[in-house]
Amino acid sequence: MARFRLRISPGRLVIFVAATMLAAAFAMPMLYAVLSSIKPLEEITKVPLQWLPESLDSLRLNNFTEPLARNDFARYLANSMFVSGAVTLSSVVFCTMAGYSLSKFSYFGRDTFFMLILITLMIPLEVVFIPMLIIVRELGMNNSYWGLIVPVMITPFGVFWMRQFIMTIPDDYAEAARIDGLNEFQIFWRIIFPMCVPALGALAIFTFMSNWNSLIWPLIVATRQDLWTIPVGLVAFESEFARPLNYIFAMAVVAVLPTVILFAFLRRRLLSGIAMVGIKG
Amino acid sequence: MRRFFGVRPPGYVLRLHFAGILFLLPTLLFAVVFLIGPIAVAVVYSFTKFSMLSAPRFNGGANYLAIAQMPAFWEALYVTGKYIFLRLAVIFVIAFFMAHIVQTRILGAGVFQSIYFLPYVFPLAVTSVVWKIFFQARGLMESLTDLLGIAPISWLTDGDWALVAILITTVWSGVGYYSIILLAGLQTIPRSVWEASVVDGLTAPQRFIYVTLPMLRPTLFYLLVVGTVNTIQGFDPFLVMTDGGPGNATEVIGLLIFKQGVVNFRMGLASAMSVIVLLIIFALTLVQHRLLRWKV
Amino acid sequence: MAEVEFRNVSKRFGRSPYVIRDLSLDVDHGEFLVLVGPSGCGKSTTLRMLAGLETITDGEVFIDGRRVNELHPRDRDIAMVFQNYALYPHMSVRQNMALNLKVRSVAREEIVGRVDHAARILGIEKLLDRRPSELSGGQRQRVAVGRAIVREPKVFLFDEPLSNLDAQLRVQMRTEIGALHARLGATMIYVTHDQVEAMTLGSRIAVMLDGTVQQVARPLELFNEPANMFVAGFIGSPPMNFVRGAIRRDNGLSFVSTDGAVACGAPPALDAYAGRDVVLGVRPEHLRPATPQEGRFEAALTRVEPLGSELILYLDAGVNELVCRLPADVPLGDSRLHLTCAVEVLRFFDPETERRIS
Known part of the structure; x- marks a missing residue:
């Protein structure tokens, strides 16, 4: 992608035109939603459709401020931040610990446990959310931040990912540290963990994104409104008040902003992470 | 432990391996409760009648029997299968084209890639809410069909069109992700193989059929299984956009379980359905294993 | 300690x-x-x-x-x-x-x-x-x-x-x-x-x-x-040449390779091995060209690797290939060379145990 070959042939021209049309089709809904988020309601519902706000005066920034202040969206935003952040943090620490354990130590049952992780890798929470809810209720964690965080705080994928990465770190580092006099916890925390940063970065992005984006689990585990995350809040808002489209569009923009910013800054790492998972399985 | 060392190892080595187990301990506990737990609970509760309000009561295979005789369940499986097939078929075609664009490195390839991928980072629930508005009367889609001179389509309330509307939404949302993986697969094909096929006089379509597709087999299988699982679990748009309707034209299996369990409080029945879906996913994974002989 | x-x-x-x-x-x-x-x-x-x-x-x-x-x-x-x-x-x-x-x-x-x-x-x-x-x-x-x-x-x-x-x-x-x-x-x-x-x-x-x-x-x-x-x-590069053969007692002890192409004197310590099979070891740097009169055996030159300061010669002596390392300035006449070496530098090994006979 770094170098473009400026060579014009009929075939390439056709591809270029098709690619542009496809990109326009893909970009149009995003553009429309973003533009609608700053328009007054009357302009959004106008027929025939118009793209740009009629005048600068009709720009509505209170599309954002109103629902954030009055309809608890600020709270949803904070909840989403807290839950996604906490899950990401714990996932990064525990998955690395487990990956280290599964790749650099030998003890009875290690490989069995790893096989188990591989099998659960294919089981999506969205299929077992009912029994999961039963367990979480039994533990008294429903309708609390614990219920939002704990059941997803470690992912089999994360363990698998970190194990594969730590396998590529030569044993020599831990051995050198052992001779150097570090205890096993220090070896992990001061040597192995910092060496995992490249893999941790990708894992952190994936984990944050998938938790920021998740709907079903937060929806069923938290019935109390003050625990709702942004997707839950937006879905509820839309089904409750179907008409304030300007607010819905504005809040949709707010909801996608964090992951879009992540993508903008970490595009290369994110894409290569996906590619790596795809190739290695 | 003796198995690993032959003789009893010195204390410091035992302590070292014990430390290794300690590192696994949090994950081990987590896995027992939140990974294995739900499966075990699903199996156990699938043989009970349970509404969360009263204690579960063993009712034998009544749930499974009820499911077998429940047209809605089989319909949901059918709709799910149809949806998965259509979604993956459309995605494969478009994703191939997207991967091709990036691979041929035409002007602006990086920008194109970013635009195609961007919808994937949006929360699917948010995407669904926004597209629901697009598909409603006097929404964005109606303006577009007007422009083309087509009569307004009642996207979300017409039994034939509702699934198409959701397909458009989820293809838009997910295709960029699949194109990245396809691209990665394409790039594992050595350049020399392409060049050899050119020297051998293969035309572009022939090259695609005889060289590209066979060499992409591992990637395609991976996409097939991951795509299936992702598609089963991503039922947010169904919940948000149609709630299974009109009628139950778009009631997919995930949504059916959700409704039975969370809305109707028929937890035992929902658990039994989960078990069946788990078995299906398990079988799919097994098939994938056999076909690819995954190396860990 | x-x-x-x-x-x-x-x-x-x-x-x-x-x-x-x-x-x-x-x-x-x-x-x-x-x-x-x-x-x-x-x-x-x-x-x-x-x-x-x-x-x-x-x-x-x-x-x-x-x-x-x-x-x-x-x-x-x-x-x-x-x-x-x-x-x-x-x-x-x-x-x-x-x-x-x-x-x-x-x-x-x-x-x-x-x-x-x-x-x-x-x-x-x-x-x-x-x-x-x-x-x-x-x-x-x-x-x-x-x-x-x-x-x-x-x-x-x-x-x-x-x-x-x-x-x-x-x-x-x-x-x-x-x-x-x-x-x-x-x-x-x-x-x-x-x-x-x-x-x-x-x-x-x-x-x-x-x-x-x-x-x-x-x-x-x-x-x-x-x-x-x-x-x-x-130890040593190129490695030591090994030649299989036997110790004979005619007039004094001598070593003759299995195919008869290599023959040389043997030290008295090998008396006990007279009539038995042994392996002769000679280092490439100990072999040197000689006149036909003083040469212990004759070999055909098959390949020369000039390394600048020295030459590595590959020689054909019956069934055995020998390697010889010489200073670069030693003149090579013919494609057939007569070679010799001091008796003291010859090492003999027992073919069964592969141990050196001393």
Whole structure:
């Protein structure tokens, strides 16, 4: 992608035109939603459709401020931040610990446990959310931040990912540290963990994104409104008040902003992470 | 432990391996409760009648029997299968084209890639809410069909069109992700193989059929299984956009379980359905294993 | 007293065959012992057992008179330089070198002093604030050695420390390690598969094969008095020529190769082998051209490798191929050469046991 070959042939021209049309089709809904988020309601519902706000005066920034202040969206935003952040943090620490354990130590049952992780890798929470809810209720964690965080705080994928990465770190580092006099916890925390940063970065992005984006689990585990995350809040808002489209569009923009910013800054790492998972399985 | 060392190892080595187990301990506990737990609970509760309000009561295979005789369940499986097939078929075609664009490195390839991928980072629930508005009367889609001179389509309330509307939404949302993986697969094909096929006089379509597709087999299988699982679990748009309707034209299996369990409080029945879906996913994974002989 | 002692040490991984068999070895204080052998001979495993990175299946290991079988590596008072250096990538050179002292709660000023001292010895004072990724291969090598020096251990362990360097750097670092040993006078144990490193560095060399020590000796003794055919063939480049044949007693003892093409006199020590099969070993550098009269045997020249300062000749002598190493200025006349060598440099081996007959 770094170098473009400026060579014009009929075939390439056709591809270029098709690619542009496809990109326009893909970009149009995003553009429309973003533009609608700053328009007054009357302009959004106008027929025939118009793209740009009629005048600068009709720009509505209170599309954002109103629902954030009055309809608890600020709270949803904070909840989403807290839950996604906490899950990401714990996932990064525990998955690395487990990956280290599964790749650099030998003890009875290690490989069995790893096989188990591989099998659960294919089981999506969205299929077992009912029994999961039963367990979480039994533990008294429903309708609390614990219920939002704990059941997803470690992912089999994360363990698998970190194990594969730590396998590529030569044993020599831990051995050198052992001779150097570090205890096993220090070896992990001061040597192995910092060496995992490249893999941790990708894992952190994936984990944050998938938790920021998740709907079903937060929806069923938290019935109390003050625990709702942004997707839950937006879905509820839309089904409750179907008409304030300007607010819905504005809040949709707010909801996608964090992951879009992540993508903008970490595009290369994110894409290569996906590619790596795809190739290695 | 003796198995690993032959003789009893010195204390410091035992302590070292014990430390290794300690590192696994949090994950081990987590896995027992939140990974294995739900499966075990699903199996156990699938043989009970349970509404969360009263204690579960063993009712034998009544749930499974009820499911077998429940047209809605089989319909949901059918709709799910149809949806998965259509979604993956459309995605494969478009994703191939997207991967091709990036691979041929035409002007602006990086920008194109970013635009195609961007919808994937949006929360699917948010995407669904926004597209629901697009598909409603006097929404964005109606303006577009007007422009083309087509009569307004009642996207979300017409039994034939509702699934198409959701397909458009989820293809838009997910295709960029699949194109990245396809691209990665394409790039594992050595350049020399392409060049050899050119020297051998293969035309572009022939090259695609005889060289590209066979060499992409591992990637395609991976996409097939991951795509299936992702598609089963991503039922947010169904919940948000149609709630299974009109009628139950778009009631997919995930949504059916959700409704039975969370809305109707028929937890035992929902658990039994989960078990069946788990078995299906398990079988799919097994098939994938056999076909690819995954190396860990 | 021996600084390091292996007493009847054996090692196997799980139920697999033994990789080390009944190994006994003494290393004296201040000695530079090199463990050398082909890959898979168990030399690295031996070193790792001493470090405590592998358990000892059988036997005992002593460091400074103390049995260390059950000791954690950190309590064995050793330092190790790894093949890939194992420098912690997220720490500066200074942090890398200081880590051990820090976790042992050595006083801050002393840490700084010892790190600076080690850096001066190795000439890496200017690199102390850099990260390993900003260093060249040779510099990383020095830091790895520096990390060992600051600990002032009883024993330095080196596990193929030069094999990741290019040929030129390897020679340079080899010299530096030798100089370091001379300067510190510490006990060092060094594992390598490269016989040149072994010969140039070791005050003694232990040649290993298949988990057993074949011979422990000073470098020249190893070269001149190899204990068996493996050592004779492993030490020296090009390797020693071996010719199968038998000892005859006509007028005096003589050796005649199986095909009769090579014949020469044999020392009286081989009297007991008269009429029996033996293997003759002669080093390439001991063969020299001669006139037909004084030549011991005749061979056809098949190939010449000119190396600048010397020539390597490949010769056909009946069924045996011989290699001969000559100064570059020796004139080569014909494609058939007459060769000779002193009787004293000939080595004879028992074909059954492969041991040298002395």
